[in-house]
Amino acid sequence: MKFSIQKDRFAQSVQDVLKAISSRTTIPILTGIKIDVTEEGVKLTGSDSDISIESFIPQEEEGKILAEIEQPGSIVLNARFFNEIVKKLPLDRIEIEVMNSFQTVIRSGQSEFNLNGLDPEEYPHLPQIEEREVFKMPTDLLKTIIRQTVFAVSASETRPILTGVNWRMEDGRLVCIATDSHRLAMRKAAVETDSDAEYNVVIPGKSLNELSKILDDTKEPVEIVITDSQVLFRAKHLLFYSRLLEGNYPDTSRLIPTESKTKLELNTKEFLQAIDRASLLAREERNNVVKLSVIDQDTIEISSNSPEIGKVTEQVKSRSVEGDELRISFSAKYMMDALKALDGTEINVQFTGAMKPFIIRPEQDDSTLQLILPVRTY
Amino acid sequence: MTDTWKELSELQPVVLKMLKNSLEKNRVAHAYLLEGDPGTGKKKAALHFAKSLLCEGEEPPCGNCRNCRRIDHGNHPDVHVIEPDGASIKKQQIALLQQEFSKAAVEADRKIYIIEHADKMTASAANSLLKFLEEPASDTTALLLTEQYQRMLPTIISRCQLLSFKPLSPSILKDQLIGEGISIPMASLVSNLTNNLEEALRLSREEWFAQSRRIVLKLHEVLQKQSLEAMVKLQEDFNSHFKDKQQVNLALDLLLLLFKDLMMVQTGKEQDLAFPDQLALLKNQALHSSAGRTAEQITAILEAKRRLESNMNPQLLMEQLVLKLQGGPSFV
Numbered sequence: 001m002k003f004s005i006q007k008d009r010f011a012q013s014v015q016d017v018l019k020a021i022s023s024r025t026t027i028p029i030l031t032g033i034k035i036d037v038t039e040e041g042v043k044l045t046g047s048d049s050d051i052s053i054e055s056f057i058p059q060e061e062e063g064k065i066l067a068e069i070e071q072p073g074s075i076v077l078n079a080r081f082f083n084e085i086v087k088k089l090p091l092d093r094i095e096i097e098v099m100n101s102f103q104t105v106i107r108s109g110q111s112e113f114n115l116n117g118l119d120p121e122e123y124p125h126l127p128q129i130e131e132r133e134v135f136k137m138p139t140d141l142l143k144t145i146i147r148q149t150v151f152a153v154s155a156s157e158t159r160p161i162l163t164g165v166n167w168r169m170e171d172g173r174l175v176c177i178a179t180d181s182h183r184l185a186m187r188k189a190a191v192e193t194d195s196d197a198e199y200n201v202v203i204p205g206k207s208l209n210e211l212s213k214i215l216d217d218t219k220e221p222v223e224i225v226i227t228d229s230q231v232l233f234r235a236k237h238l239l240f241y242s243r244l245l246e247g248n249y250p251d252t253s254r255l256i257p258t259e260s261k262t263k264l265e266l267n268t269k270e271f272l273q274a275i276d277r278a279s280l281l282a283r284e285e286r287n288n289v290v291k292l293s294v295i296d297q298d299t300i301e302i303s304s305n306s307p308e309i310g311k312v313t314e315q316v317k318s319r320s321v322e323g324d325e326l327r328i329s330f331s332a333k334y335m336m337d338a339l340k341a342l343d344g345t346e347i348n349v350q351f352t353g354a355m356k357p358f359i360i361r362p363e364q365d366d367s368t369l370q371l372i373l374p375v376r377t378y
Numbered sequence: 379m380t381d382t383w384k385e386l387s388e389l390q391p392v393v394l395k396m397l398k399n400s401l402e403k404n405r406v407a408h409a410y411l412l413e414g415d416p417g418t419g420k421k422k423a424a425l426h427f428a429k430s431l432l433c434e435g436e437e438p439p440c441g442n443c444r445n446c447r448r449i450d451h452g453n454h455p456d457v458h459v460i461e462p463d464g465a466s467i468k469k470q471q472i473a474l475l476q477q478e479f480s481k482a483a484v485e486a487d488r489k490i491y492i493i494e495h496a497d498k499m500t501a502s503a504a505n506s507l508l509k510f511l512e513e514p515a516s517d518t519t520a521l522l523l524t525e526q527y528q529r530m531l532p533t534i535i536s537r538c539q540l541l542s543f544k545p546l547s548p549s550i551l552k553d554q555l556i557g558e559g560i561s562i563p564m565a566s567l568v569s570n571l572t573n574n575l576e577e578a579l580r581l582s583r584e585e586w587f588a589q590s591r592r593i594v595l596k597l598h599e600v601l602q603k604q605s606l607e608a609m610v611k612l613q614e615d616f617n618s619h620f621k622d623k624q625q626v627n628l629a630l631d632l633l634l635l636l637f638k639d640l641m642m643v644q645t646g647k648e649q650d651l652a653f654p655d656q657l658a659l660l661k662n663q664a665l666h667s668s669a670g671r672t673a674e675q676i677t678a679i680l681e682a683k684r685r686l687e688s689n690m691n692p693q694l695l696m697e698q699l700v701l702k703l704q705g706g707p708s709f710v
Contacts, residue, residue, distance in 0.1 A: 029453040049455045049484050121444055122453045125485050157473065160480030204481065229482035243481040246515060 001073025003037050004095040005057065006066050007108070010042075011086045013055035016238060017046030019214055020053040021079045032076035033083075034123045035096070042067050045123070046079060047241075051207045052126055053214070054239035074120035075104055085113055126241055127230050135169070135193035136221040139235065145176055146212045148187045148341045148368055153205035154180035164202035166249040167226075172196070177252055178205070183334045184252060184371040185341060192221070199226045202249050207242035214240065256371060257357065260350035262323040264300065265363070266316065268347050272339040274316045278304040279332030281312050289375050290335070293327040304332075319346070328354045329377040338370035386426060389419050389550070393541045397427050406431065407539040408514035411496070413527035414543025417574025421494065423543075424521040425449060428457050428490045431519065445486075455484035458491040467499040472506040479510070479518060489518045496522035497529040504531050511537045546573050549650065555582060563655040567591065570635055570652040571628075593619055594632040595656065601703055602663060608700045617693055626692045627683065634679045640664060641672045678702040 017033055025031060025048055034045040041058040059067050075098045086094065089108035097105045102117035137145075146165075154162035159181075166177045169191075176187045211233055215222070223234040233240040278290040282304040290304045300318050305311040328351060339347070344362030351358040360370040387394040393412075400406050410427075412420045429439035429446045432454070439446050448454040458478060460471055475491060483489045493499075499507065511520065511534065522538060524530060548569040555565035555575075560582045568578045581587045593615045600608045620629045635652040642651060643660045644667070651657065682699045686692065 026458070027453055027455060028451070029448075030455075049478075050481065122448045122451060124455045157477055157480075160477065163480075229484075229487075243484065245480055246482050247480070 001035075001037050001075060001098040002070040002096070003042060004068045004070075004093055005042060007086070007089060007092050007094050009057055009066055010094060013042075013044050013057055014083050014086050016055045016214060017044045017053045018079055018083055019210060020046040020048055020051050022048035023080075025049070029076060029118055029122050030124075031078060031080070032118050032123075033079045034074065034076045034120055036074045036120075037069055037072050039069060039072060041069075045126070047124060047126075049124065050204065050243050051210055052124075052241040054126070054241075056237045056239075058237070073098055075102060076118040076120050076123055077104055077115055081115065085115075127227050127232075129225050129227070129232055133195050133197050134223050134225050135174075135191045135195075136223050137174075137189065137191045139215050139218050139220050139222050141189060142222050142233070143212050143215055143217065144343075145174075145187050145189055146208045149176045149178040149185045150205045150208045150212075151337050151341060152178040152180060152183055152185035152370075156180075161202055161245055161247040161249055163206075164204045164245040164249075165208060166202050166252075167199065167231075169193075169197065169199040169226075177249075179250075179252060182331070182373050183338065184255065184369075185338070186252075186256075186369045186371070188367045191224075200249070201226055201231060202245040202247070203231055203242055204245055211240050211242070214238070255357065256359065256369070257350070257352045260323065260352055262294065262321070262326045262351040264294075264321055264349040264351075265319040266300075266347055266349060267319075268339055268342065268345055268362075270316055271347070272336060274302045274314050275332050275335050275339070277314060278302045278312050279336070281306050281309050282332055287375060288332045289329050289377060290332045291327065291329045291377070294321055294325050297321055323351075326351055326354060328358070329375045330358075330372055331375060334372050338372060342368060342370065386419060386423055389546065390423065390543050393423060393543055396541060397423070397430075401427075401430055406519060408516075408518060409511055409520040409522065409538040410541055411522045411524065411527065411530070411535060411538035412541050412543065413524050415545050415573045416525055417572070417577065418543040418546060420523045420543055421492075423541075424492050424523060427521065428492065428519075431488055431490060432456070432486050456486050456489045458489075460491065460493045462495050462498045465498070467493065467495070467503050469500060469502040469506055472499070472503045472510070476506065476510055479515070483517065487517055489515075490521065491518070492521045492523065494523045495525070496534075497524045497526045504534060508533055508537070551575060551578060555579070563653065564588070564591075566650075566654050567632075567635065567652050571631060589619060590625075590629060591632065594629055594636065595653070597700075598633070598636055599659070601700065602666075608704060609697065612696055612700060616696065620692070623686060623689075623692065626696070627686055630679055630683050630686065634676065634683075637672060637676050637679060640667070641669065641676065644669045644672060675703050 014033065021030065021033070027049065030047055030049060036043040039059070041056055044055045046053050057066055059069060085106060090111055091109040093108065095107040098117065099105060102119060104115045104117045106113040106115065149165050153165060157163065162180055168175045172190065172193055174189050174191050178185050215235060220236060225232040230241050230243055275290060279288055282288050282290050290302055293301045295301050295315065298318055298321060299315050300321070301313055301315050303311065303313040338360055342360065342362050344365060346363040348361045348363055349358060354374060355376065357371050357373045362368060412424060414420055426439060429441070429449050432445040432449065433439040433443055434445055435443040445454060449457050452459065458475060460467060460475060463471060479489060508531065527535065551573065552565045552569040555569060555578055556562060558579060564582050568582050571581065572578050597608065597611055597616060600611045620626045639651045639653050639656070640660050640663060642648070644664045648657065678699060682695055685695055
């Protein structure tokens with residue numbers, strides 16, 4: 001294998017794939033970056049077996065020659081050293097050549113490194129992707145979906161399936177659900193697709209967080225392919241693979257109440273700030289619980305009482321209050337997470353009693369939904 | 379690591395037959411407990427079995443395909459090996475394993491984990507593993523390796539298929555040692571002391587061990603003379619050479635093997651001696667003693683070993699033993 005390549009572009013790609021590489025892996029080969037050189041260009045792969053990132057540098061882009069390929073081939077090089085070396089090389093051009101028994105020479109200007117490589121044959125195989133079952137969505141929509149759901153996944157490993165986000169494809173619509181059994185976040189979105197395939201998979205929350213970090217905020221479409229064991233997100237020159245969680249996701253459709261006894265319309269920002277203030281005192285307590293009571297037709301009260309510290313009450317104007325009177329307690333943290341995830345300046349909150357879960361939706365938008373279970377306090 | 383089924387089957391015929399049958403009949407259990415003395419090939423068999431399950435070659439395990447090679451090098455993403463982290467296997471290690479296994483396999487449709495020294499799991503680690511073993515996914519295979527299977531939780535044992543590895547017969551080890559260039563007398567002795575090829579090689583090449591062997595033989599020779607010279611010998615060489623409890627224990631083992639050889643000679647079995655080079659001396663001694671007397675002497679040595687375990691002063695212990703070996707029970 002022998003090629004030379006433009007340094008900045010190459011260093012950027014190395015940085016991208018490095019995000020997938022974990023320093024504390026038990027599998028020695030995964031400490032490395034895999035470099036595949038073909039006539040079309042140079043492909044870099046990094047993986048921690050949960051997620052894998054591939055970055056492709058074409059041989060030529062927009063009339064500019066990025067890489068000169070002399071001889072195709074593959075090698076795996078230690079990621080930590082390779083990254084440092086590439087960043088610090090003196091010239092704008094890097095030449096990489098693999099000698100016998102995976103010895104790799106990296107040259108730039110007068111400097112020359114010899115790195116011991118590993119056998120590329122031993123690197124994990126990434127699944128072969130079938131092109132037909134692809135669906136597309138804009139990058140910024142994908143990032144929004146992730147932001148609005150992934151915070152609600154369970155942090156505890158007692159039920160591993162809940163550490164992921166359930167992605168369900170039905171009739172060309174994507175439904176994403178995350179829950180830790182105390183709250184639930186749901187987002188629906190229309191996607192572009194040619195096939196009418198139906199999926200029901202669970203993607204680990206951690207993988208989605210990583211994906212969100214490496215994607216830019218653009219309107220460019222991301223192609224998504226789902227296989228039995230992995231999901232692939234393909235952006236321009238960047239492929240992101242994640243393993244799926246095994247098992248059946250619990251049926252959440254029956255959890256979401258369809259009718260409501262009390263309905264509030266609130267300004268998101270005012271409500272969020274009131275909850276935030278009330279939680280200042282509640283935070284010290286174990287559960288961070290605040291209480292909401294309906295006062296009259298256009299006022300609600302948020303209060304919190306920690307006997308050892310003090311108490312707080314605040315009245316918040318509501319545009320409308322419909323239905324029964326209500327006093328309900330819930331976790332301030334869950335409420336703030338949910339409010340931050342919602343877009344829109346006005347929200348609807350629908351209650352079905354003090355002991356039943358309640359839902360929060362932006363006004364005139366039923367693609368997003370947040371559900372929170374109340375806390376029993378009296 | 380080029381062992382084939384055949385080579386392993388020679389060492390552990392029963393275990394390998396069971397593994398092979400489960401593969402052929404496609405009835406692989408979800409968990410196996412591999413139990414046996416150190417050096418009996420548990421790890422080799424476990425890796426071999428993992429290779430057979432994942433091999434892509436014609437005759438699994440071929441040892442040459444990508445999967446086989448990656449298992450050998452510890453690079454296969456679906457084969458996880460857990461070793462004690464320090465003195466024990468911690469709960470966190472099992473938790474990581476559980477996280478790993480909540481996800482779909484990376485490549486193959488089968489995931490394998492091997493836990494070495496499974497008896498060294500802490501109580502909480504064992505309990506986490508138990509929960510994991512109780513709800514096996516259809517495509518996972520657990521291989522637990524242990525040298526002390528009675529120290530495992532009974533609830534874990536009951537969820538695994540038990541595979542007992544037989545101790546190696548001394549003659550196989552002896553042949554291996556001779557193959558490594560160890561002299562016949564040394565190979566015979568060492569193969570009677572341990573099962574583990576590596577430990578055997580270490581002992582055979584150790585100066586201290588050769589010296590020990592010489593001192594014990596000398597002591598045995600002096601013992602025959604029915605004089606107090608044995609006591610002097612004990613003070614001269616023995617006590618300064620065998621210093622701590624383990625070393626005295628080894629000396630007693632050597633002495634025990636010597637008397638066992640004497641018994642063998644007396645009963646007319648002159649093959650497979652631990653000290654084949656002492657045959658002439660032993661024959662001579664056999665004429666002066668009876669099998670009953672030898673049995674008494676062996677009992678005395680075993681008794682001394684037991685007292686050593688209960689922390690008797692080694693010097694007094696040896697002096698008493700020498701008197702017993704010389705004069706018999708009537709003397710002391």
